[in-house]
Amino acid sequence: MAVNDVMIRNHVQLTGTGEKLVVLAHGFGGNQTSWWRQVEALSPYYKILLFDHVGHGRSDWSAYSPRRYATLRGYATDLLEVLSAAKAERVYYVGHSMSAMIGLLAAIDQPERFxxxxxxxxxxxxxxxxxxxxxxxxxxxxxTYDAMSTNYHAWAAGYAGAMMATPDRPHLAMEFAETLSSIRPDIAQPIIRMILESDHREDLPRLRVPTLIVQSTGDLVVPMSVGEYMAKKIPCAEYLAIEASGHFPHASAPEATSQAIRSFFG
Amino acid sequence: MAVNDVMIRNHVQLTGTGEKLVVLAHGFGGNQTSWWRQVEALSPYYKILLFDHVGHGRSDWSAYSPRRYATLRGYATDLLEVLSAAKAERVYYVGHSMSAMIGLLAAIDQPERFxxxxxxxxxxxxxxxxxxxxxxxxxxxxxTYDAMSTNYHAWAAGYAGAMMATPDRPHLAMEFAETLSSIRPDIAQPIIRMILESDHREDLPRLRVPTLIVQSTGDLVVPMSVGEYMAKKIPCAEYLAIEASGHFPHASAPEATSQAIRSFFG
Structure with missing residues (x-):
């Protein structure tokens, strides 16, 4: 695929000043704007690469194909194409939610890039x-599939509230509801189904790149035990639990998140 | 106020078969339908009185007055009027969220009714x-006030998700979002403001009626310590922590909720 096509397909953007290149990869229902707090905090120290997964944000939605994205490997291939198009070598990669396993698969495939x-x-x-x-x-x-088909926007709004788990900061749920609602329901549903059906437990021991697993104490989607499980199975893993509401520590606990990134990446 | 007017104002309904009269009082954003799971489980054993607080459900919304409902005492007065209109003596009262303090105030005022x-x-x-x-x-x-004014329905949907905290059962958040969204925003906002400004800590020791405090382990609005605090301050209180997601155990853990009611009321 031509460099320019990849850059457009994934709406790749570069910002920040620094030597090291940090890639911020969003999760399901988000897009590159989900990282704005980290972009603000980290851009004095790093070059930052942002992109939107196909089906999300300002990616080229016509590139969505149920076959290519039948597993997370399709997204991992996209990620490697993005890095290659951006001539990004030896990157520092941050993956949220589905982008964690996407990063894992890409880094197993091309460890030298990470x-x-x-x-x-x-x-x-x-x-x-x-x-x-x-x-x-x-x-x-x-x-979940039923609720998504019945009334996608009502589902998205409620799901955003539960994911964010910050009734004291209602704008955070509304912010996520907006990016989540903007996905076409006929694309959102197969993606979430693919995510829920994914199983990469056997891939964990194959990762050779040093990895930090950050687990939020208040995550309603990923139980504490899953973070610990991953840290045990990935050979070069460190584990960090942070006090954060919900599944989006980069929104609910932005300072702790940026701090974790800076201290692990240096 | 004439008996019939009270019954209409609060859309009072009676159901169930049994000797004891159980009153189920809903919280902010709900209405009597919020109790449908308990009505189903309890109606073979108790007579059940259901009603909608003014501003909610099928209450007479024209009865809403910022002055009368400037504090929870206005709602406590309504409750006593409802019980009197329904000729309800020595009732077994279940109050969720704001209806807990409403019940407390009413029971301090007329302990013989409870x-x-x-x-x-x-x-x-x-x-x-x-x-x-x-x-x-x-x-x-x-x-919260800002989000409610900016986009009431978006706020309501996200708030419902966070309150319910059951991403695995999305219909529960959608169910609460529906009753919450149906409240007129210009009524919802002063009510939530009144609730957040309320302070009934000094009233707790004045309650003389045997009381069971049920605290959900996963309540994002009421910290565990608050349930324990209440149990300490109310003279005849028992305390029960139940494993339940979110602020609505009657929806997220309906069996445990109905079980707690049956075992305390007998």
């Missing part, structure tokens, strides 16, 4: 299994 | 104070 990784709100498996508590079960998944 | 009380998601003071963690501060309150 200096360090940080995962926020990461999960290799959202569904419960025998001896593994992912947090969702088949009933919960079906209820 | 046999027992149960409070779910109760708080005598939502704002933080020196040596008291209510969960909200001035900034949070202002952010």
């Amino acid at each position: 200096e360090k990784l940080i995962f926020f709100g990461a999960s290799p498996r959202y569904m419960d299994e025998e001896h593994y508590k992912g947090g969702f079960n088949a009933e919960a998944a079906d209820a | 046999e027992k009380l149960i409070f779910f998601g109760a708080s005598p003071r939502y704002m933080d104070e020196e040596h008291y963690k209510g969960g909200f501060n001035a900034e949070a309150a202002d952010a």
